[in-house]
Amino acid sequence: MNRIADLGGTEGWGRVKTPTADEPVFAQEWESRAFALALLSMGRISGRNLDAFRHALERLGPDDYFKDGYYGRWLNAAELMLVESAILAPGAVEARTRRLRGEDVAEPAAPEPNKPDYAPTAAGSLRTVDEPPAFAVGEVVRARDTHPTGHTKLSSYLRGHRGVIEMVQPAALLPDTHALFLGENPQHVYTVSFDSRELWGADAEPFEVSAELYESYLEPVS
Amino acid sequence: MSETTPVARLPIELRTEALEQLLIERGLVDPSVMDKFIQTYETSVGPMNGAKVIAKAWTDPEYRARLLAGGTAAIAELGIKGPQGEHIVVVENTPQRHNVIVCTLCSCYPWPVLGLPPSWYKDPAYRARVVRAPRAVLAEMGLELPAETEIVVRDSSSEVRWLVLPERPAGTEDMSEDELAALVTRDAMVGVAKVKTP
Structure with missing residues (x-):
């Protein structure tokens, strides 16, 4: 399944926006509030499990993901996680919003929180792995042609394609399981370099794309 | 119906x-x-932090070597660290090889050195297209690269964060570190622009 956030190489988005030097950090005040609320709520739920937050973003519907913009989708994902952790009742935000604009609607009672049973083994995402890296710099590998239905950082445009290990990065916890509170499963991480013609066909303009891929995303090419 | x-x-x-x-x-x-x-x-957290790093690398060859060998530690020497800066890799842009950074899956960005990402970086068009047609995307953004310059697109798909060390512009040989830092732009440190001669 290609999730809503898996945009690499997709068509239909029009021209890129032209950068402006004096762009404010937050275009509107609500964006700054949504930014802070999303990060602080994440701490309340999961001790900043960023992968779980990204997994929530990827489960939003297209309107909730795209129409409200970047910080809007942060707010929507935070609300989803707060409802799933039973910190907020379903419909609580909608009811309060309607009351704020003068509608006489009842608000649901606050539920009994049911947060994920989760504690990170260390701060951040970097971890140590006892086994040596399976792949070495310069080795040719293939990104596995898998189709996971949950969270993953293996973008669909890379799946099945051959690349070369460019750098071995510090080992890190695996987003695929960490996002679901199913364990850290630390793995070696590699910067893998792909030729554009391998990804996009012989007629593509020549360039390289690199991505950081976890060891289980890769297989050797013999 | x-x-x-x-x-x-x-x-x-x-x-x-x-x-x-x-x-x-x-x-x-x-x-x-x-x-x-x-x-x-x-x-307090924005591209002015990254600009200090770049200006120091332009004026101090030993710092530059440390920065390219281990970005996180060299950046922390200047007191710059924080969320989304757990492991920063610095890559150098040259006339031969041009790096440009993206996060196609979300909008991962090296906050301690560049602050929060600008709107164009978070926009689906940039996320989708720069890994497919980088030369055209850069041209739309105002950067025409010579045909002989190799392009490397860095898709930030883990907690590794990338920072571009742009080319120091000609005619800045007599400038101080502070004066140089004032020239360095956010866009050049992402790789969608070059630093211009003042």
Whole structure:
């Protein structure tokens, strides 16, 4: 399944926006509030499990993901996680919003929180792995042609394609399981370099794309 | 044929206010902590931090070598660190090889050195297209690269964060580190622009 956030190489988005030097950090005040609320709520739920937050973003519907913009989708994902952790009742935000604009609607009672049973083994995402890296710099590998239905950082445009290990990065916890509170499963991480013609066909303009891929995303090419 | 009337979406500004009220009432969020947090990212964490790193690398060859060998530690020497800067890799742009950074899956960005990402970086068009047609995307953004310059697109798909060390522009040999830092732009440190001669 290609999730809503898996945009690499997709068509239909029009021209890129032209950068402006004096762009404010937050275009509107609500964006700054949504930014802070999303990060602080994440701490309340999961001790900043960023992968779980990204997994929530990827489960939003297209309107909730795209129409409200970047910080809007942060707010929507935070609300989803707060409802799933039973910190907020379903419909609580909608009811309060309607009351704020003068509608006489009842608000649901606050539920009994049911947060994920989760504690990170260390701060951040970097971890140590006892086994040596399976792949070495310069080795040719293939990104596995898998189709996971949950969270993953293996973008669909890379799946099945051959690349070369460019750098071995510090080992890190695996987003695929960490996002679901199913364990850290630390793995070696590699910067893998792909030729554009391998990804996009012989007629593509020549360039390289690199991505950081976890060891289980890769297989050797013999 | 009947069609259902689409329900108007509740305005995001109002929903943000609603969530803030609910979390404050429950004692889960302190508005003064929110204010401080926002102020930090509006004033203290931004591309001026990355610009200091770049200007130092341009004027101090030993620092430059340390920066390219281990970005996180060299950046921390200047007191710059924080969320989204757990492991920063610095890559050098040259006339032969041009790096440009993206995060196709979300909008991962090296906050401690560049602050929060600008709107074009978060826009689906940039996320989708720069890994497919980088030369055309850069041209739309105002950067025409010579045909002989190799392009390397860095898709930030783990917690590794990338920072571009841009080329030092000609004619800046006599400038101080502070003067140089004032020339360095956010866009050049992402790789969608070059630093211009003043």
